[in-house]
Amino acid sequence: MSTATDQRPAFAPARSLLRFATAGAVDDGKSTLIGRLLHDSRSLLADQLEQLELASAERGDDGLDLAMLTDGLRAEREQGITIDVAHRYFETARRAFIIADTPGHAQYTRNMVTGASTADLAIVLVDARNGLTEQSRRHAVLAALLRVRQLVLAVNKMDLVGFDEAVFGTIAAEFAAFTDRLEVRQVTAIPISALRGDNVVHRSEAMPWYDGPSLLEHLEEVDAGDDRAAGPFRLPVQCALRAPERDYRGYAGQIAGGTIAQDEEVLHLPSGTRTTVVAVDTADGELDRARAPQSVTVRLADDLDVGRGDMLCAAENAPAATEELTAEVCWMSATSALEPGRRLLLKHTTRTVKAVVAEVRDRLDVTTLHRSPVVRLELNEIGAVVLRLAQPVFCDRYADNRATGGAVLIDEATHATVGAVLITGTH
Template sequence: MSLPTDAEERSFAPADSLLRFATAGAVDDGKSTLIGRLLHDSRSLLADQLEMLELVGRERGDDGLDLAMVTDGLRAEREQGITIDVAHRYFETADRAFIIADTPGHAQYTRNMVTGASTADLAIVLVDARNGLTEQSRRHAVLAGLLRVPRLVLAVNKMDLVDHDHEVFAAITAEFARFTAELELPEVTAIPISALRGDNVVHRSDRMPWYEGPSLLEHLEQVHIEDDRAAGDFRLPVQYVIRAPERDYRGYAGQISGGSVHEDAEVLHLPSGLRTRVTAVDTADGALAEARAPQSVSVRLADEIDVGRGDLLCAPDAPPAAATELTARVCWMAANPVLRPGTRLLLKHTTRTVKALVTAVHHRVDVTTLHREPAAELGLNDIGEVGLRLAQPVFCDPYERNRLTGGGLLVDEATHATVGAVMITEAR
């Protein structure tokens, strides 16, 4: 780990080393304090942020820094000492750049945790060493598994409040391992920390000599990230058609959600089923010989095809399903209405929005046991499997294959509120 000193000129991490990670866990487990500690001890806070923290400390009559205030930006968050919104923060060391999503712990804000983790390369689930696993920390671990977050860190926090006891840490990690055995999480790392005191957050602590692993930041810097999207089949959901008649320019813009594309590549257009060839791949910084997920590009095509928003350009030998019937896992985010057969909703999938009818609720998942139980409906924060019938086809992959073309959002037709997160398991 290489951190800049005040006298050193900061060297920035290469752009392709960016790690997106989300923090999760129950209320008061210390997520915001952990992020504040990461930013403070890695010298990533601005001078005015440090002055604000010191001022708050003086107003409270002590010299301590309220590190949680770094991410608790809403007035209600500061007053209540909780996280409500998803706070995104950027920082970097000499070895890697990071985007952090600090997600709320309250059960009623589970939807915000889904938002923060949906694009994460890694999730940190914090657990209070005094309390062990709670229902909400279990729920967040389940969501990380369902969202196919490829790496997970179990950060056992507040070790200073249990006298840095190795047996406490071992018992929590063993319980967590038993619980997550069915989640198919490919990589889980456990680290004992004290976010308030800084133990094993940025620097290794001598208060826990029995722990021989890396600090949290060392692990975040070293963990291998491989964007599976770039290794998959080419997918470009068209978001916008760029026209410049004076230059005879027509490009089809969007974010590549899978694979790569290059000049002269053959692509398939959906829904027409017509094949054509890419003549150029453009970005705001100029043309590229090749682009890959998750880059945003505009591609030009050799043939005049009617292409618009909601269409898809893809690999001709590996197209996605054009489906009107879906089986999907759903995290339901609304208290009213509940999700039950017959419910009419809108499905936002990539750049296309279609009407959807709930045809069945197959089961609900008990987040404390991971058992599937029969259910006639899904209520607030329930996770279950449902059937959907669509008014128009969407071009989709299974979520486990592509998190973007396999995911979607359910929207209430009347209020336009987002009420569910969708992970497609089967399409036909």
């Protein structure tokens, strides 16, 4: 087995991949849970285990402090909390995984948004002694807002409540009632003890009343089917590839939605010209059919002026080409607010355009789902915003396509990313 800190190693075998994020209140045990998953699934290399043993001994811990596997920043280790989003890769015989360990503090909402934006599943960790908290609800709402399709409620520290079935049942029922208000496909509740390892990788004998899978068994079995290929075809063009000596011209990018094959008709945006696909190429040769999220080069029957930021799409089901859009924005700047008249850059797929904030409509309370009218958004706040663009972007609603429905806002002066954009409508 193998691990990596940021991305899947190039040598990893092709298999089903599940991306999941962990979230919860401070001290609920997120980092310990991930450490337990890595340790008990034997996904640690010998040198990683040795370093963990030494670091735990230096801190005077009894046994291994598994949280240190993900709490990589010095500030995190000193305070015993998670601040940054830590990514870890591991695999079992059945599936490969990429984990995003996100912080629990309300002031790090932007980090939770970053970590969950590409996740297929989110684990909301709850301390069995405390039950659902404001942060637990916030994390469930953020996951639903980001269209994470599946939630797992991991009721942790069951050993500290005597493995009481009634405690678990009460928390699970309360969480189910809350998530009924959210657009989540599936919610699964699992009682665990991350510190002891109960129901994390192996089923626990301490909770005979629980007859469901362990957390890892659920992660291995859950449907991780990528539904991006089920929608209409979308290919944001990253670059044009030309080889005049071979009379070759193709348009490269990562398919953001749907499928494409030779002889199918596509639409080029912004020109609105229809053309036919001659071939779909990859580094490994020509494909009969390609699907999202594959990276491909498409050759067309007609000689069109196609460049970076353009889009090839389904001829009969095109995205909106708009210069004004409504979106949920998570504001990420600690030095300034998002308010009407603010000028920014909007990066959407492979196209970057100038944008101005036309209106800030409201702020979403991510624990109660209540919206209140506001004139600006501060750090970590989420609200409905209207943006006017200098040039059109070719977009879908975020609910329909996370790739073509998502964007980021960039400060023109510093080029720092200051906002996450989830498109909800066009004008």
